[in-house]
Amino acid sequence: MATIYDVARTSGxxxxxVSRVINGDQAVKKATRDKVETAISALGYVPSTAARAMRxxxxxxxxxxxxxxxxxxxRTENSGLPDLFIVQGIQKAMEASGKxxxxxxxxxxxDRVPQLIRTFEEHRVExxxxxxxxxxxVELPSVSAATKLVLANCYDDxxxxxVLPDDYRGQFxxxxxxxxxxxxxIAYLTLSPRLEATIHRKKGYQDALAQAGIAQxxxxxxxxxxxIPDHDAEEQLLWDALDRLLSLPDVPxxxxxxxxxxxxxxxxxxxxxxxxxxxxxxxxGYDNHxxxxxxxxPTLMSAELPYxxxxxxxxxxxxxxxxxxxTAQTNPMLVSGPVTPGNSVRDIPxxxxxxxxxxxxxx
Amino acid sequence: MATIYDVARTSGxxxxxVSRVINGDQAVKKATRDKVETAISALGYVPSTAARAMRxxxxxxxxxxxxxxxxxxxRTENSGLPDLFIVQGIQKAMEASGKxxxxxxxxxxxDRVPQLIRTFEEHRVExxxxxxxxxxxVELPSVSAATKLVLANCYDDxxxxxVLPDDYRGQFxxxxxxxxxxxxxIAYLTLSPRLEATIHRKKGYQDALAQAGIAQxxxxxxxxxxxIPDHDAEEQLLWDALDRLLSLPDVPxxxxxxxxxxxxxxxxxxxxxxxxxxxxxxxxGYDNHxxxxxxxxPTLMSAELPYxxxxxxxxxxxxxxxxxxxTAQTNPMLVSGPVTPGNSVRDIPxxxxxxxxxxxxxx
DNA sequence: ACTCATTATGACATCGGTGTCATGATATCG
DNA sequence: CGATATCATGACACCGATGTCATAATGAGT
Numbered sequence: 090m091a092t093i094y095d096v097a098r099t100s101g102x103x104x105x106x107v108s109r110v111i112n113g114d115q116a117v118k119k120a121t122r123d124k125v126e127t128a129i130s131a132l133g134y135v136p137s138t139a140a141r142a143m144r145x146x147x148x149x150x151x152x153x154x155x156x157x158x159x160x161x162x163x164r165t166e167n168s169g170l171p172d173l174f175i176v177q178g179i180q181k182a183m184e185a186s187g188k189x190x191x192x193x194x195x196x197x198x199x200d201r202v203p204q205l206i207r208t209f210e211e212h213r214v215e216x217x218x219x220x221x222x223x224x225x226x227v228e229l230p231s232v233s234a235a236t237k238l239v240l241a242n243c244y245d246d247x248x249x250x251x252v253l254p255d256d257y258r259g260q261f262x263x264x265x266x267x268x269x270x271x272x273x274x275i276a277y278l279t280l281s282p283r284l285e286a287t288i289h290r291k292k293g294y295q296d297a298l299a300q301a302g303i304a305q306x307x308x309x310x311x312x313x314x315x316x317i318p319d320h321d322a323e324e325q326l327l328w329d330a331l332d333r334l335l336s337l338p339d340v341p342x343x344x345x346x347x348x349x350x351x352x353x354x355x356x357x358x359x360x361x362x363x364x365x366x367x368x369x370x371x372x373x374g375y376d377n378h379x380x381x382x383x384x385x386x387p388t389l390m391s392a393e394l395p396y397x398x399x400x401x402x403x404x405x406x407x408x409x410x411x412x413x414x415x416t417a418q419t420n421p422m423l424v425s426g427p428v429t430p431g432n433s434v435r436d437i438p439x440x441x442x443x444x445x446x447x448x449x450x451x452x
Numbered sequence: 453m454a455t456i457y458d459v460a461r462t463s464g465x466x467x468x469x470v471s472r473v474i475n476g477d478q479a480v481k482k483a484t485r486d487k488v489e490t491a492i493s494a495l496g497y498v499p500s501t502a503a504r505a506m507r508x509x510x511x512x513x514x515x516x517x518x519x520x521x522x523x524x525x526x527r528t529e530n531s532g533l534p535d536l537f538i539v540q541g542i543q544k545a546m547e548a549s550g551k552x553x554x555x556x557x558x559x560x561x562x563d564r565v566p567q568l569i570r571t572f573e574e575h576r577v578e579x580x581x582x583x584x585x586x587x588x589x590v591e592l593p594s595v596s597a598a599t600k601l602v603l604a605n606c607y608d609d610x611x612x613x614x615v616l617p618d619d620y621r622g623q624f625x626x627x628x629x630x631x632x633x634x635x636x637x638i639a640y641l642t643l644s645p646r647l648e649a650t651i652h653r654k655k656g657y658q659d660a661l662a663q664a665g666i667a668q669x670x671x672x673x674x675x676x677x678x679x680i681p682d683h684d685a686e687e688q689l690l691w692d693a694l695d696r697l698l699s700l701p702d703v704p705x706x707x708x709x710x711x712x713x714x715x716x717x718x719x720x721x722x723x724x725x726x727x728x729x730x731x732x733x734x735x736x737g738y739d740n741h742x743x744x745x746x747x748x749x750p751t752l753m754s755a756e757l758p759y760x761x762x763x764x765x766x767x768x769x770x771x772x773x774x775x776x777x778x779t780a781q782t783n784p785m786l787v788s789g790p791v792t793p794g795n796s797v798r799d800i801p802x803x804x805x806x807x808x809x810x811x812x813x814x815x
Numbered sequence: 816a817c818t819c820a821t822t823a824t825g826a827c828a829t830c831g832g833t834g835t836c837a838t839g840a841t842a843t844c845g
Numbered sequence: 846c847g848a849t850a851t852c853a854t855g856a857c858a859c860c861g862a863t864g865t866c867a868t869a870a871t872g873a874g875t
Contacts, residue, residue: 090576090598092831103855108833116852133596135573139505140831143860148502158521159540173536177522180557189571192555194543208552210498213453233496235453455861466825471863479822503861506830 091132100128111136142213151188151407152209153179154202155220158194169348170376170394172222175241178400179218186408188215203230210236216407219243220400224254224285237410241403242396244421250410252403255425256286259392260293263345263373266390266428268301271437272343272371276309278330278355280347281316287347290375294345308337314347327351331358342371342437349374349381352389352433371434382431390434393426454495463491474499505576514551514770515572516542517565518583521557532711533739533757535585538604541763542581549771551578566593573599579770582606583763587617587648600773604766605759607784613773615766618788619649622755623656626708626736629753629791631664634800635706635734639672641693641718643710644679650710653738657708671700677710690714694721705734705800712737712744715752715796734797745794753797756789 093111097104102121109117110125117125128134142148157173176192183190191214193205209217210233217236221227221243228245232238244251267275277294279287295305313330315323334341346352352374356366364370366387374382377393402424409415456474460467465484472480473488480488491497505511520536539555546553554577556568572580573596580599584590584606591608595601607614630638640657642650658668676693678686697704709715715737719729727733729750737745740756765787772778 090596093833094831104831105833105856106854109854112833114833118853121853135570135596137506137576137831138574139502139511139576140860141833142502143500143506143830143862144832144834146860158536159543173521180522181559189554189575191552196544207498211501212552213500213502233453233498456863457861467861468826468863469824472824475863477863481823484823500861503830504863506832506860507862507864509830 090137091134093134093136095132096125096128096134099132100124148213148215149188150191150209150212150214151183151411152191152193152206152212152214152217153220154193154195154205154209154217156195156197156222157220158192159196160222169223169350170378170396172220172242172396174396175220175400175403178397179220179241179404180400181397182401182404182408186404188408206230206232215411218403218407220403224256226285237407239403239407239410240421241399248420250406251421252399252406253421253423254286254394254396254399255423256289257293257296258423258425259375259394260290260345261297262293262425262428263375263390263392264294264297265301267343267345267371267373267434268297268303270371270434271439272434273301273303274306274309274339274341275303275343275345276311276334276341277345278311278313278327278334278347278351280312280314280351282312283316287312290347309334309341314351324354327354328358331355331362335362335364340370343373343434344370345373345375347375349376349378349389349391352391353381353385356385367433367435373431373434377426377429382429385433387432390431391429393429395424395426398424398426453500454497456497456499458495459488459491459497462495463487511576511578512551513554513572513575513577514546514774515554515556515569515575515577515580516583517556517558517568517572517580519558519560519585520583521555522559523585532586532713533741533759535583535605535759537759538583538763538766541760542583542604542767543763544760545764545767545771549767551771569593569595578774581766581770583766587619589648600770602766602770602773603784604762611783613769614784615762615769616784616786617649617757617759617762618786619652620656620659621786621788622738622757623653623708624660625656625788625791626738626753626755627657627660628664630706630708630734630736630797631660631666633734633797634802635797636664636666637669637672637702637704638666638706638708639674639697639704640708641674641676641690641697641710641714643675643677643714645675646679650675653710672697672704677714687717690717691721694718694725698725698727703733706736706797707733708736708738710738712739712741712752712754715754716744716748719748730796730798736794736797740789740792745792748796750795753794754792756792758787758789761787761789 093104093107096107102125106117106121107125109115110122138149155172155176157171157176180190191209191212193208195201195205214236217232217238218241219229220241223242225243226245227240227243238249240249240251242253244253264275279291281287298305311330311333313326334344346355352372355372359366366372372389374389374391375394377391382389382391402422406422456467456470459470465488469480469484470488472478473485501512518535518539520534520539543553554572554575556571558564577599580595580601581604582592583604586605588606589608590603590606601612603612603614605616607616627638642654644650661668674693674696676689697707709718715735718735722729729735735752737752737754738757740754745752745754765785769785
């Protein structure tokens with residue numbers, strides 16, 4: 090592989106002048122520049138990042154640790170939104186920065202992380218993003234203080250900068266949207282109550298009801314999923330929870346589910362019991378996993394879990410930390426997504442809207 | 453970040469001795485080694501790959517160009533097996549080699565490839581793997597002769613080493629398996645005839661029939677998919693093709709489809725016409741996209757498209773090229789996968805098996 | 816104790832760029 | 846035309862690790 094010295098020799102100038110040409114530095118006489126550029130393309134010269142990194146003490150590398158590559162498509166069937174979307178957001182945001190992204194995949198084994206971090210340190214990455222597959226707390230081995238670290242979709246108790254989905258606002262806005270459509274008796278079949286997401290979303294659900302002056306109904310709030318994959322148990326839990334709701338004297342008009350996949354399974358169960366969607370009961374999911382929300386009939390109302398945005402924000406934050414341009418902000422940073430509409434929720438005319446509909450055409 | 457000089461100073465030895473300790477070189481007195489190791493952990497010293505790469509003229513890096521990261525989950529709904537599986541195979545195989553994998557994503561834009569290759573050359577990658585999303589011919593910008601290149605799931609006309617799925621054998625074995633189950637009238641609804649895969653699989657289908665002494669029936673071989681995504685047109689094509697088969701005076705007992713997704717769509721169409729699977733007609737797919745084959749009822753018989761294996765073979769080939777241990781072999785290398793069983797194909801007792809069943813219990 | 820063979824360690828140069836400073840070549844102006 | 850400012854270029858050192866060679870420390874054998 091040709092070096093800057095080869096180019097210098099071929100074009101009859103000093104290496105430093107070649108360096109000036111490739112970097113567009115200072116003034117170089119046109120004739121000289123041409124000679125050098127000719128030599129560069131003749132030799133197919135490409136500068137070495139290793140040498141540059143040594144001299145400048147800057148690698149231009151950013152590390153990414155994830156399990157999304159090795160686990161993603163396999164798990165699509167039995168989990169939430171693929172964390173690969175976060176990786177996509179990171180890639181996209183990093184592209185513009187000129188840094189090179191070094192991706193390391195854990196293969197799902199957390200104990201491989203120290204090894205991966207070590208490799209990153211050997212490459213002198215300027216920063217590091219750790220991506221978790223769902224909103225949770227993590228405990229990462231410490232990285233050298235010089236290496237900036239940002240957590241995406243997770244956080245720790247050491248105050249490491251983190252970017253998280255705003256589960257509270259997501260569920261809050263979703264329930265608020267249901268209330269706006271006239272629903273007042275709204276059930277919520279949650280994911281495992283041990284999940285961070287569930288804790289925050291539950292609060293969002295409760296606050297949205299409270300804000301609308303709707304009393305809490307404990308019988309409408311049921312955990313109906315596990316945090317470990319067990320197809321049969323999941324199916325039973327969901328069936329049981331739906332059965333309890335449908336057996337109530339006052340059946341809810343709308344049911345929120347922990348995620349889109351749960352809602353999808355519920356479609357099947359509800360239909361097998363002769364419940365018509367959305368006429369008999371309205372349904373909402375969470376995640377806005379388009380493969381589900383847009384494929385189901387009727388299309389599923391949901392709340393966007395903004396994975397791409399989380400990746401982008403995490404990248405921006407990291408780049409700011411690297412450039413020293415980070416403006417003070419609260420940690421963790423919460424990213425919220427919109428409520429995504431769907432035909433799985435029907436409008437319930439309330440007395441007020443009924444009155445107003447006398448004078449106007451209801452849309 | 454601490455350097456080898458810092459460690460040397462702290463432990464009172466020369467940098468060269470520190471180098472010996474971290475590399476386990478030659479003999480170093482136990483006492484010295486201990487001093488050095490203490491200093492290393494005290495300082496949190498990690499050797500710099502950049503410096504090593506410069507000195508040794510070996511980067512330890514391998515590049516990977518793909519569109520799988522940015523496009524994968526989005527497209528799962530409307531295409532074949534995700535090429536991310538190839539990336540997974542590559543990652544797994546590369547891990548063991550000690551090389552670091554540099555992943556570059558095209559974002560689906562081929563015109564970004566030269567830029568990515570340039571970045572890889574700046575990093576002095578020792579080799580490069582290009583992964584295509586489906587079996588096809590590609591035209592890559594030339595890389596410097598020193599950089600080894602392997603094509604995965606694609607090939608060119610310059611004799612670049614390539615690893616491809618053995619579409620011929622896959623379809624051949626699948627049809628052979630159908631024949632072994634007693635089918636003799638076997639239809640094949642192919643993907644777009646413009647695809648490489650279709651060309652080879654068609655030949656496999658024809659040869660398997662010929663080998664069993666079954667005459668070709670042109671009316672049973674119908675292209676029924678497009679190579680551009682168009683949901684409505686695809687649906688119409690498939691419906692029409694199935695309609696033609698079912699209207700024949702001699703309806704086929706088994707239908708092979710271009711891939712599992714086509715077969716899945718066919719399940720719906722066939723059932724809507726009152727055709728029972730597999731009693732009225734047997735069905736086979738291609739790809740063994742487990743999310744489909746194992747989820748459908750009845751489970752779908754298929755032929756494995758060995759993406760992970762293609763990734764592994766491509767990696768092995770590249771590493772051999774890098775180490776100079778490549779044994780001569782035909783190019784492209786074809787990787788074949790097994791027929792994967794499913795309940796979508798029924799056994800048809802032939803006269804011969806009928807006779808044999810008199811004396812034995814049929815399994 | 817003294818040679819000779821190991822063993823243990825260090826000095827130095829090198830890999831490929833680029834910052835610093837110096838110097839040579841042009842241009843500008845009185 | 847000569848002095849000075851500006852432009853163009855090069856010499857040299859350095860970033861961090863390590864191969865080469867030299868030298869110092871240790872041990873073995875007589």
